[in-house]
Amino acid sequence: MNGQNDILEALYRRMILVRFMEETHDRLLKEGKIQLMGHFGTGQEAVAVGVTGPLRQEDILFGTHRGVGEFIGKGMAPKDIWLEYMGKKDSPCHGKGGLHLCDRERNIPGLVATLGSDFSIAVGTALASKMKGTDQVTLYFVGEGTCNQADAHPSMCMAALWKLPIVFSVCTNQFCELSYMCDHYPTGDVAPRAAAYDIPFEIVDGQDIEKTYEATRKAVEHARGGNGPYLVEYKTYRMATHFSGDPGTYVNRDELEEWGRRDPIVLCREMLLERGILSEEEDRKLRDGIQAEVDEAVEAAFAAPDPGIEDLFKDVYSGEGVIQ
Amino acid sequence: MSRTITFSQALNEAMAEEMRRDPGVFVMGEDVRVSAFGQTAGLVDEFGEERVLNTPIAENAITGAAMGAAMSGLRPVLELMFMDFTMLAMDQLCNNLGQWRYITGGQYTIPLTIRTACGAGMRMGYGHSQCLQSQLIQAPGLMIVEPSTPYDAKGLLKAAIRSDDPVIVVESKKLIFGGVEGEVPEEDYTLPFGEAVVRKEGKDVTVAAVGFMTYEALGAAQALAEEGVDVEVIDLRSIVPMDKETLFASVEKTGRLVTVEEGRIRGGIGAEIAALASGEYFSLLKAPVQRVAAPMVPIAGSPALEDLYLPNKDTIVRAVRRTL
Numbered sequence: 001m002n003g004q005n006d007i008l009e010a011l012y013r014r015m016i017l018v019r020f021m022e023e024t025h026d027r028l029l030k031e032g033k034i035q036l037m038g039h040f041g042t043g044q045e046a047v048a049v050g051v052t053g054p055l056r057q058e059d060i061l062f063g064t065h066r067g068v069g070e071f072i073g074k075g076m077a078p079k080d081i082w083l084e085y086m087g088k089k090d091s092p093c094h095g096k097g098g099l100h101l102c103d104r105e106r107n108i109p110g111l112v113a114t115l116g117s118d119f120s121i122a123v124g125t126a127l128a129s130k131m132k133g134t135d136q137v138t139l140y141f142v143g144e145g146t147c148n149q150a151d152a153h154p155s156m157c158m159a160a161l162w163k164l165p166i167v168f169s170v171c172t173n174q175f176c177e178l179s180y181m182c183d184h185y186p187t188g189d190v191a192p193r194a195a196a197y198d199i200p201f202e203i204v205d206g207q208d209i210e211k212t213y214e215a216t217r218k219a220v221e222h223a224r225g226g227n228g229p230y231l232v233e234y235k236t237y238r239m240a241t242h243f244s245g246d247p248g249t250y251v252n253r254d255e256l257e258e259w260g261r262r263d264p265i266v267l268c269r270e271m272l273l274e275r276g277i278l279s280e281e282e283d284r285k286l287r288d289g290i291q292a293e294v295d296e297a298v299e300a301a302f303a304a305p306d307p308g309i310e311d312l313f314k315d316v317y318s319g320e321g322v323i324q
Numbered sequence: 325m326s327r328t329i330t331f332s333q334a335l336n337e338a339m340a341e342e343m344r345r346d347p348g349v350f351v352m353g354e355d356v357r358v359s360a361f362g363q364t365a366g367l368v369d370e371f372g373e374e375r376v377l378n379t380p381i382a383e384n385a386i387t388g389a390a391m392g393a394a395m396s397g398l399r400p401v402l403e404l405m406f407m408d409f410t411m412l413a414m415d416q417l418c419n420n421l422g423q424w425r426y427i428t429g430g431q432y433t434i435p436l437t438i439r440t441a442c443g444a445g446m447r448m449g450y451g452h453s454q455c456l457q458s459q460l461i462q463a464p465g466l467m468i469v470e471p472s473t474p475y476d477a478k479g480l481l482k483a484a485i486r487s488d489d490p491v492i493v494v495e496s497k498k499l500i501f502g503g504v505e506g507e508v509p510e511e512d513y514t515l516p517f518g519e520a521v522v523r524k525e526g527k528d529v530t531v532a533a534v535g536f537m538t539y540e541a542l543g544a545a546q547a548l549a550e551e552g553v554d555v556e557v558i559d560l561r562s563i564v565p566m567d568k569e570t571l572f573a574s575v576e577k578t579g580r581l582v583t584v585e586e587g588r589i590r591g592g593i594g595a596e597i598a599a600l601a602s603g604e605y606f607s608l609l610k611a612p613v614q615r616v617a618a619p620m621v622p623i624a625g626s627p628a629l630e631d632l633y634l635p636n637k638d639t640i641v642r643a644v645r646r647t648l
Contacts, residue, residue: 060396093429104431109395114419120385121420124392131350131374131398154382158389161380315430316422316465318488323467323518323565 005277011053011209012268012278015045016287018069019265020294021078022240025085028298029244036085036098041067043239044173046264049073050212051141051169051234054220060107060129060138062122064171065099065115066238070141075106078294082301095307096315107136116142116149123155126164126229137223138166139216144190144233145176152193156229160197163228167219168194170231171206173238178250191233199229206236207264210271239263326509331499334474334508335363335439338481339401341512343371346399349485352377352390353403353439360405361441361500383412387438391421394436399485407442407494408451411459421490422465436491437484443497443536443586444634450622453630455587457494457534461564461596467517468563470494470535474506476561479515486514494563496536496586518565522574526556529644530574533584534560534593537616537635541584544640555644563593571597572605579610580647584640589617611647616640 022040029038041048048069052061055074063070068081083091084101092103102110109125112118122140129136146152147170159166170191176184194201200222204215212234219230237259241248272278278286313322329337342349350371351364357378359365368376379386383404390402404410410417417438425433444453460468467489471477477495484491498504523538524545533541538559545555556574560566575581581601583594594615601613616635623633 091429092431093427096427096429100427102428102431104428109392109432110424110428112420114415117388117415117420120382120388120416121392121395123385124389124394125396126392127389128393128396128398131393132396151382151385151388154380154385155388157380157382158385162377315426318425318433322464 005275007053007213008210009272009277011049011213012265012272013286013290014049014072015209015265015268016290017078017294018045018049018067018072020291021068021072021081024294024298026244034086038244039065039067039242040240040244041069041238043259043263044171044206044236045069046209046212046268047171047206047234047236048141050209051139051216053213054217055137055139058107058134058136059220060109060122060125060136062118062138062140063101063108063111064141064143064146065111066143071101071103071108074108076101076103076108078297079300082297083304086301086304087306088301088304089307089311090304094311094315115146116151119149119151119155120158122166123158123164126159126166127162129165130162135224136165137220139169139220140166141169141171143176144170144172144181145184147190147193148184156194156197156199159229160199163226165223165226166229167216167223168199168229168231169216170233171236172233173236175238175242177242178246180250189233191231194231199231201231201233203233203235206234207262207267209264209268325511326507328505329474329508331474331477331504331506332362334478335481335495336365336367337508338478338485339364340367340370342482342485343367343375348397349399349401350375350377351401351403352379352386354379354381354386354405356403361497363439363495363500364403383409384415387413387416387421390436390438391416391424391434394434395424395432399435399437401437401439401485404438404440406452407440407456408454410440410456414459417460417466418463422463425489426465433488434490435488437481437493438490439481439493439495441495441497441500444623444630445498446501447627447630449625453623455585455618457563457585458587458592460492461593465490466564467491468494469517469561470496470563471561472496472499472535472538472559474504474508476515478508479513480517480561483514483517491517494535498536517562518567519562520558520560520567520570522556522570523559524555524557526554526578528554528578529580529582529647530556530558530571530578531582531584531640531644532558532560532571532597534563535586537584537586540635540637541640543637544644547637547641548644553644553648566597568600571601575601575605575608579608581609582614582616582640582643582647584616584635586635587617588620589615590620592617614643614646616643
């Protein structure tokens with residue numbers, strides 16, 4: 001990726017946007033201005049942004065509850081995210097989605113509530129791409145906690161059996177909700193499970209945006225080339241607690257501090273400064289601009305109308321009305 | 325021109341014709357190439373393995389995969405071999421399938437047809453014999469139909485495949501294995517959802533039956549005719565949506581209502597109909613609504629106990645007498 005300064009700068013910009021979106025969400029919650037609980041991905045931005053970086057608009061993304069990283073990475077507009085989070089009528093889901101983001105234009109088919117339900121749904125979109133002969137890739141982004149759902153196995157099995165264009169991107173952030181990964185796993189890694197289905201896999205440093213991007217680019221290329229699925233596991237650390245309001249009494253503070261020194265945004269910033277891609281002054285301006293963009297999107301969403309009774313019964317079926 | 329074919333042949337013709345008509349239609353499920361009960365037999369010879377896809381034994385995951393393919397614009401016809409097995413897919417069926425369109429604000433539709441075989445009497449024991457339709461009627465966004473004749477089977481299945489909404493087609497094993505035959509036109513046709521049919525007109529008591537139980541109800545009507553009781557038999561055909569108009573018109577005439585289903589009584593289809601009748605036309609009723617359904621016990625392996633478990637002509641006769 002050397003020489004691709006523009007890509008690196010764009011990824012850096014997206015990581016900051018993700019961080020600022022989530023910090024703003026947290027602040028609005030604490031101020032009592034919004035009601036939607038947040039599950040933040042602080043510290044994981046190089047994974048969420050790195051895995052979506054190599055995707056094309058027509059590629060299909062399934063994301064997670066943890067923050068907005070992969071959705072911003074796939075190109076969702078901050079304004080649409082706030083409209084959805086605030087349940088407004090003009091959101092992409094017309095106020096129906098809430099935390100469950102969906103954006104058809106960017107091929108984000110939705111976000112499930114029961115963790116891991118979409119493992120197989122993602123296999124289905126990849127199956128359709130193969131049957132239709134498109135060169136779309138489905139990227140299934142998932143946390144290590146969810147990989148213990150039973151459906152992970154038949155999903156990987158079907159993907160390999162039918163040689164589908166799908167990349168399984170496992171974000172191992174050391175926590176499974178309110179527990180440490182070691183309470184859920186007898187192993188340190190998730191990725192070797194892929195070997196059971198003859199799916200090639202790789203484990204990479206999730207704090208380094210160049211590495212997350214490059215590993216995903218290779219995996220996506222593999223899948224797009226008709227070679228079947230690929231699994232990449234990214235090792236990172238959830239610097240936020242499970243949900244806004246979770247005091248994180250179970251978190252080892254020394255460990256948090258240690259990982260904090262490898263904050264992916266800080267690492268990327270240092271790299272950009274060192275390589276002369278970005279100056280201190282440009283960085284300041286960039287950050288101010290991004291915060292202004294977030295604030296503007298928040299304001300616009302606050303001012304937008306709520307859905308009404310006419311929306312309550314809409315879109316249950318493709319025809320008019322609802323069946324009681 | 326019409327000819328006489330079996331229930332299973334009607335289902336097979338419906339799938340074959342829709343696959344010829346629309347290249348986006350394909351069949352998937354466990355053993356669909358060989359076909360355990362014969363409904364999909366031979367399809368692989370005409371359409372090839374790609375469009376007649378054998379899946380691993382993993383009901384929730386194959387349902388998710390079919391959903392993913394459907395939201396990508398294909399029209400899968402998924403077989404969940406026994407209705408008991410739909411319980412393994414309840415996450416997809418009740419949490420996701422019927423709710424996806426609404427939650428995404430209509431951005432994604434799921435034109436998926438699920439076929440599943442229900443019913444006891446085959447000496448298959450507790451987990452291969454149940455009628456679990458009432459487990460599914462609580463889930464919003466689904467259509468649920470249950471044909472009782474080859475004509476209805478073909479027309480409803482073709483309509484299901486063309487529907488933009490998810491449809492569950494319930495096929496009674498007694499109709500599949502019993503070799504029930506009937507007149508079916510050679511020309512293309514579909515049947516609308518939500519239209520019941522009056523199988524026998526009568527003026528004294530309305531018997532509203534589901535699926536195979538229609539035949540037991542007709543047997544009961546014949547026996548009661550000898551006692552001078554004129555029974556009207558309605559074959560519901562469609563459970564969701566339900567034909568409330570036909571039910572109302574019949575009860576308006578008879579003032580007496582008996583419901584008949586093979587599933588268990590508690591929270592069943594009959595309970596729903598009884599609530600509808602008491603809530604909307606209580607004053608028309610000359611007697612309390614009677615429900616004929618299976619008792620709240622498992623289905624035993626003993627043929628003697630299985631026969632005692634099942635609703636039949638005699639239990640319907642007794643229920644009708646209670647309304648007189």
